[in-house]
Amino acid sequence: MAINRNFRTCPTTGLVFHEQGEKLIRWNAVAGVVSLLVGGVLALLVILTRWPAVHLLPADWFYLALTAHGLDMLVFWIIFFEIAVLYFCASTLLRCRIAAPRWAWTGFFLMVIGALTNNVAVFRGDSSVMFTSYAPMGAHPAFYLGLILFAVGALIGLFVFLGTLVVAKSEKTYIGSLPLVTFGAVTACIIAVFTIASGAIILIPTFLWSLGLVNSIDSLMYKTVWWAFGHSSQQINVAAHVSIWYLIAAIVFGAKPMSEKVSRGAFLLYIFFLQLASAHHLLADPGLTSNWKIFNTSYAMYLAVLASMVHGLTVPGAIEVAQRQKGYNKGLFEWLRKAPWGNPVFSGMFISLIGFGFLGGISGVMMGTEQLNLIIHNTIYVPGHFHATVVVGTTLAFMSLTYFLIPVLFRRELMFPGLSKWQPYLFGLGMSGFAVFMMGAGTLGVPRRHWDMTFAGNPLGHEFPGAAYLMMGLMALSGLVAIVGGVAYLLITVGSVFFGKKIETPDFKAVTVREGRAAWPARQPVAVAIASHGNIGLGGFVAPGTFTLAMVFLVAFVLYYFVNWKYLSTVWPLS
Amino acid sequence: MSIATPSPDLDDDDLDEPIPAMQQLLDNPFLLLFIGVAMPTVLYIIWGVMEIVGIPIAK
Numbered sequence: 001m002a003i004n005r006n007f008r009t010c011p012t013t014g015l016v017f018h019e020q021g022e023k024l025i026r027w028n029a030v031a032g033v034v035s036l037l038v039g040g041v042l043a044l045l046v047i048l049t050r051w052p053a054v055h056l057l058p059a060d061w062f063y064l065a066l067t068a069h070g071l072d073m074l075v076f077w078i079i080f081f082e083i084a085v086l087y088f089c090a091s092t093l094l095r096c097r098i099a100a101p102r103w104a105w106t107g108f109f110l111m112v113i114g115a116l117t118n119n120v121a122v123f124r125g126d127s128s129v130m131f132t133s134y135a136p137m138g139a140h141p142a143f144y145l146g147l148i149l150f151a152v153g154a155l156i157g158l159f160v161f162l163g164t165l166v167v168a169k170s171e172k173t174y175i176g177s178l179p180l181v182t183f184g185a186v187t188a189c190i191i192a193v194f195t196i197a198s199g200a201i202i203l204i205p206t207f208l209w210s211l212g213l214v215n216s217i218d219s220l221m222y223k224t225v226w227w228a229f230g231h232s233s234q235q236i237n238v239a240a241h242v243s244i245w246y247l248i249a250a251i252v253f254g255a256k257p258m259s260e261k262v263s264r265g266a267f268l269l270y271i272f273f274l275q276l277a278s279a280h281h282l283l284a285d286p287g288l289t290s291n292w293k294i295f296n297t298s299y300a301m302y303l304a305v306l307a308s309m310v311h312g313l314t315v316p317g318a319i320e321v322a323q324r325q326k327g328y329n330k331g332l333f334e335w336l337r338k339a340p341w342g343n344p345v346f347s348g349m350f351i352s353l354i355g356f357g358f359l360g361g362i363s364g365v366m367m368g369t370e371q372l373n374l375i376i377h378n379t380i381y382v383p384g385h386f387h388a389t390v391v392v393g394t395t396l397a398f399m400s401l402t403y404f405l406i407p408v409l410f411r412r413e414l415m416f417p418g419l420s421k422w423q424p425y426l427f428g429l430g431m432s433g434f435a436v437f438m439m440g441a442g443t444l445g446v447p448r449r450h451w452d453m454t455f456a457g458n459p460l461g462h463e464f465p466g467a468a469y470l471m472m473g474l475m476a477l478s479g480l481v482a483i484v485g486g487v488a489y490l491l492i493t494v495g496s497v498f499f500g501k502k503i504e505t506p507d508f509k510a511v512t513v514r515e516g517r518a519a520w521p522a523r524q525p526v527a528v529a530i531a532s533h534g535n536i537g538l539g540g541f542v543a544p545g546t547f548t549l550a551m552v553f554l555v556a557f558v559l560y561y562f563v564n565w566k567y568l569s570t571v572w573p574l575s
Numbered sequence: 576m577s578i579a580t581p582s583p584d585l586d587d588d589d590l591d592e593p594i595p596a597m598q599q600l601l602d603n604p605f606l607l608l609f610i611g612v613a614m615p616t617v618l619y620i621i622w623g624v625m626e627i628v629g630i631p632i633a634k
Contacts, residue, residue: 165604177602186604190611197612198620224623228615264601271607275615279623288626296619 005097006508007516010408013251017409019508020101021091024108025084025409028157029402031112032080033493036395038119039072040486047483051476052453052469059451063128066449068119070131074390075150075233076115081398082188082240083111083157088409089185089243090164095516096173099163103156110153118146130449132230135206135217144207151196151203158189158196172517180263181250184243187267192236194275198228220287231278234390238308239270241352241397245315248349248397251404252340255322258314258543266314269307276300277364283373290370297368305365312357312553316350317546324536324543332538332545348400348424355432356393360385362557363439372564375571381442388435391482396428399489406493412500416492423492427485433478441471443567 006019045065048056057065091098098104120142121127127139165186168174178186202225208214246263249255257263279296282288323335340346363385366372376382406414414420446453446468453472455461538544600606 162604162608177598178604183601186607187611190604190608193608194612194615201620218627220627221624224627225620228620232615268601268607271611272614275611276619278615278619282623287630288623292622292626300618 005511007511008506008508011505013408015092015408016095018091018097021087021098024098024104025087027108028080028084032077035072035076035080037490039069039077042069044483047476047479050472052472062451064122064125067128067130068122071118074131078237078394079154082236083154085240086161086185086189089182090161093179093182094168094174096164096168099167100160104160107153107156111150114146114150114153117142117149121146135219135222138210141207141210144203144210148203148207151199155196158192161189171513175518175520180257180260181243181247183264184239184246184267187270188236188239190271191232191239191275195229195232195236198225202226220285224282227278227281231281232275235274237390237394241394242311244397244401245349245353248345248400249315249319252346253319253322255318258317258321262310263314266307266310269303273300274304277304277368280368280373283370284377293370301368308361312353313546313550315353316549317543320543320546329536332548335545342421344403344420344424345400348396348428351424351428352393352396355388355428357553358556359432359435360389360393362560363388366561366564372568375568376442378448379442380446380448381439382448384435384438384442387431392428392431392435396424402493406496407503410497411503411505412496413503415495415500419488420492423485423488426488427482430478430481430485434475434482437471437475437478441468441475444468
């Protein structure tokens with residue numbers, strides 16, 4: 001069969017799209033947004049139930065909605081979009097044809113069938129086992145089968161991505177090392193392979209158990225292996241959205257990483273250590289030793305945290321350098337004040353970066369400390385943390401990228417441009433408040449997942465302080481603001497893709513292997529290298545504003561960490 | 576064709592200096608894949624499963 005070598009070049013950005021690659025990126029992104037729509041409707045129902053003043057759904061519907069919300073958001077929306085990002089980073093950024101497009105479509109359809117099967121199982125009403133589906137709590141076999149099919153499809157997508165890298169190298173569509181953004185995508189892919197393999201190790205026997213072919217599943221064994229899937233799946237997000245931060249910094253500002261070596265080194269730390277943080281979900285389980293817990297969280301995890309801090313420093317640092325070189329060189333923060341805050345591609349990405357670091361990052365390190373974890377284990381603090389990382393961090397970064405992709409990939413003008421300027425603020429700030437108030441309520445002991453925090457009618461009730469109810473009310477109000485932001489995103493993206501004005505661009509043309517080869521970059525004169533960054537910055541710092549932000553982050557980090565040790569001493573008196 | 580300028584027939588062998596070991600590691604996605612799967616498999620899954628299997632069964 002002839003290989004499809006049809007490419008088109010975007011006249012605005014110069015990005016090169018392979019015909020099959022473009023279709024695959026589009027369809028994976030669309031499937032992701034449909035999952036986001038379903039998950040978003042369910043989010044509204046969950047918020048209105050956990051808001052004590054409203055308490056909308058009965059218990060059985062609440063657990064059903066929460067299960068479907070978790071899966072549609074944490075698995076289907078995120079992984080569909082990530083596969084789209086991987087194909088973009090391999091095919092478009094390397095200007096290469098997609099390897100094995102038939103396999104890529106097979107993977108996509110398996111993912112769609114898996115997502116549908118799993119959703120049907122949940123909406124039948126007999127699989128309200130939450131995202132974690134802890135054994136021995138059993139679901140309908142279709143629940144596990146759907147997840148397995150989805151995972152197999154995603155795994156095929158990952159190998160198509162790796163195959164595309166091989167094709168790009170052999171056809172010399174790039175020279176030297178992979179671009180940093182593609183290297184970040186490789187990191188996401190590697191974590192995803194481990195994640196899916198772990199999922200297979202535990203979900204296949206659980207599926208057989210649900211069919212009655214296996215007698216029992218050990219609950220601690222299930223939890224341990226399942227979290228290698230459940231938490232690592234969120235680490236794919238981290239690598240993917242960090243890559244998108246670098247991508248958007250380059251798109252909006254033409255920013256280059258302050259040090260590619262340091263950034264690549266940070267991604268390498270992710271590859272080595274990020275998945276080990278899964279252990280923090282088992283810090284309160286007695287069956288595992290402190291050696292295992294502390295090595296995997298308080299040693300290895302800190303190296304992954306170090307990597308996140310490097311990215312959190314180098315991305316704004318690169319933007320600062322680019323802005324200062326354009327002349328925004330006054331004081332500490334002119335570069336930031338004069339940034340395009342009305343451009344949702346930038347504003348969403350920057351809120352994602354700040355929210356991920358300050359809210360998700362700091363709370364994650366606190367939770368990963370064995371002793372401190374006892375304060376908040378299984379409280380609503382935990383979803384507070386992961387809404388800061390996965391929703392403010394990942395989802396908002398994905399949303400920002402969408403605004404770039406609609407004209408470039410879908411070749412449509414953006415509808416509702418005024419609303420699109422506000423959307424990242426509504427969603428990002430609403431969701432940040434949502435996460436903060438969840439963490440506040442969790443610190444006061446409000447449990448996660450529980451249908452009714454008043455424990456009405458229970459023989460062993462518990463009365464939470466009034467502040468806990470206040471936190472839950474504020475959480476719900478912030479969540480509603482975020483929902484409005486989410487609706488705005490869906491309105492803009494779906495409206496633009498289906499009804500937006502078409503942008504006429506040159507169509508696909510066949511390109512031979514020789515024509516597709518990358519050009520060798522021109523050597524920079526020595527004088528350019530010596531003079532670069534020479535006239536910008538303040539007090540000897542090239543990026544003093546970013547350095548100041550990093551110091552503010554460090555102080556916030558240290559204070560929050562020690563406040564929690566102080567808090568631990570009050571809730572756990574030893575005398 | 577405007578898509579790209581064909582490169583001169585240069586190859587990696589034409590580079591003046593040898594590629595450092597660290598860069599060779601970073602440029603090899605399949606070696607990174609092996610390390611990235613092997614490390615958490617050993618340190619998290621195998622070590623964790625061995626600890627669970629070692630828990631004495633109640634009599």
